Amino acid sequence: MDASDSIEMHSEGKDARSREEIGSPHLNGIDFNLLIKNADDGILLLNSDATIRYFSPAVKRLSGYEDGELLNKNAFDLIHPDEMQEIMRLYTEGIRVPGHVEQVECRLRKKDGSWSVIQATGMNMLHDPVVAGVIINMRDISEFRRMEHELRASEERYRYLVENLSAVVFTLDSQGVITYVSPALERWSGYKVQELVGFVFTNFVYGDDLPGLMASFERVIAGHTETYEFRVADKDGTLRYMQTSSRPIVEDGATLGLLGTLIEITGRVEADEAKRRNEEHFKEVIRRQIRYYRSGE
Template sequence: MDALRVLICSPDPVDLPAVEEVLRRAGVEPVWRRVNDRGELEAALSERWPDMVLARHPGSELDALQVLDLMGGLEAEAPLVVVAREWSDRLALECLKGGAADCVPADSPVSVALGVLRALQVRNSRKELARAREELGLTESRYRAIVEHALDAAALVDAEGVVKYISRASETVLGYPSEELINRPAFSVIHPDDAEAARRALQECLRHPDRTVRVEFRARHRDGSWRVIEAVAVNRLDHPGIGAVVVNYRDITERKQAEAVLATRVERLSLAARGANDGLWDWDLVRNTVYYSPRWKEMLGYGAEEIGDSPEEWLSRVHSDDLPHLKALVAAHLEGRTARLEVEYRLRHRSGEYRWMLCRGLAARDSTGKAYRIAGVQTDITDRKAAELELLEQVTRDPLTGLANRAYFLTVLGRAVERSRKNPGYRFALVFVDLDDFKRINDTYGHLIGDQCLVVVGRRLESSVRPGDVVARLGGDEFTVLLDGVSDAADVRKVVRRIQETLSSPWEVGGYELKTTASIGVALAEGQYADAGEVLHAADRAMYRVKAGGGAGLKLAEA
């Protein structure tokens, strides 16, 4: 089992034993370390002790958002999982934009555990990409310096290509003072192998006065070296104030060298991605076209020629529930608010089914910081998502009946209590159902028959309630129902009567015709209960009053 060092920012953001149980089922052994103030946190981060950090929001001195700022200032590598006491999409997006690995609700140990597992994947992904970023760093820095310090030169040439005017920036580009090039044919400094292409570009300008013509060629620098020049020309011979072909040009030698290096590395990345069974994508933001690798298309069931180069080929296949989140994270990265793009979403396969994808990318930027390109890889994580769902089912469902289990039900009940305390117009009811004399069935027919009876009871309870209500088995022959958004006690009684009628009908199990009654206690919540335990206790007491009176009845908890 893999050990995972987790730094806990005091006070504890979540029920750690419950989180630890889920992580162990996933093959991860957490090692907790608690810090109580900023000094202890800085010391732990300086030691590079944690693999990840858990912090609560809102908190006290170590509030998660303050911890996030501190970690950013210290350039801490460990991912941060924000545990929110009041989770919302807006808070989650703010945390993700700020650099957090995840933002999860504090009242769900399962969600916290899954957030830790996702952050673990983020940490591993960062390690995998660190080496590639280091290799790209030098090239990116050189390219940025070139763009930031480059000064375009401008020239006016006549129909024969003779220079009539040249800006002083030409000395920066090719080393010649302006006076050395005026009245000299521009072709005299162009490489012989490229001169014909330059002449064709000039002739095209002369034939099409309104067309902008672009050309690249090698030109001799004053120091004798050959420089690669990018030129843009437009015919203004007929303009009374100009009377020449206007040429703007710049030195792109180092950019070409960087592109060659980048092309080599992209090819290397492509080979690595094919080996990892991932799909590559490369979005040219200037032309608004996207290159999708053959493997990217194959992941969706398409051939190499069946998907074009439009961004809509991608975005139109994203699940409608996931598209706003994807667009928001892409925009945040392009605007420079996140260091990288990393997002999970569902993508429609050719078969019509949706596959879960993990998309990671990095933007290339010009001297002003504006992104002109973003590229990355896409990984099919459908199997991983299925495993997460299975794990979630294991920790939230009763294995016998398939109903919600006690832990999950108390989490849902706690949310309802919190909502009722904040919203005076919201009411809910807790229905506590205890089967009467169920021990007799177990003793008479055996526990196998008894278990089958519990399954039948669970199904009948689910068939009796409304959509959105939650049915759970607390244990033994005790069941609970959360009736969400009821109007009054009469509304609750209608549902309870359906439950009583359904349970009173006999059923056949293992060749036996059996029936039972139930003692039912109900707590109607209108903001008077402090927590889930209090409302559960109230419904339980009401149920035992029914038991004391002989069972097979209903009692409302005293307000």
């Protein structure tokens, strides 16, 4: 029986049992066997000692290994030696907490001896009598990391120039009136410098973020250095996420205002949100798989 056509469910101290196309092949109109077989992400089911009890066809495509080379093999044997100790630590800690979810990146040894960079998200379901294992969802992100590395190398060559040209430098007086802003702001805001200087900064801040930013402003005026994230509306009304770092301007013991830098972080915030949605999607996939396993009882 091909491992891709069955899911072997083992229990500690009991004989192994397998179910052909486990349970009902359809749940709420969804063919989960077909879904798993054609998914790009690989799925592993591990025992508490990390031996592989089941793997989806995508794992074979990602790794190059065949059925007999993966079943009952310890998953840690596939991890790069430089990362194995940390992965083992996280795994050992995770299996102590029912339902624990952990996401890691590591290198996976393929059959041909090369290494793939994978992103793996694991959920501890050892406590569940139906699953009784750790479910791992894995995807190959090697190409993404390669492109990221090349981009980082390119950015590093121009880092100094970019940092000094892209960061907006500004000053406010003690009442929050803009007394100076560097021309870099014009590139993304649509405003000219002369349209900003002389106006209170609160005119340009998204309303929901204003109370927190005002509290941050007051802390800086009181003598603290502050980093804060908030949203602003550019001239055409588009909301942008910003991060400001500010410190007080003090002369003869009196605080005259603040000096700050401003950078746009919209891309980072959107990436973080995409990651959060991805994690929620993974949890939903796991929940569906559990319902699917249970439907065969």
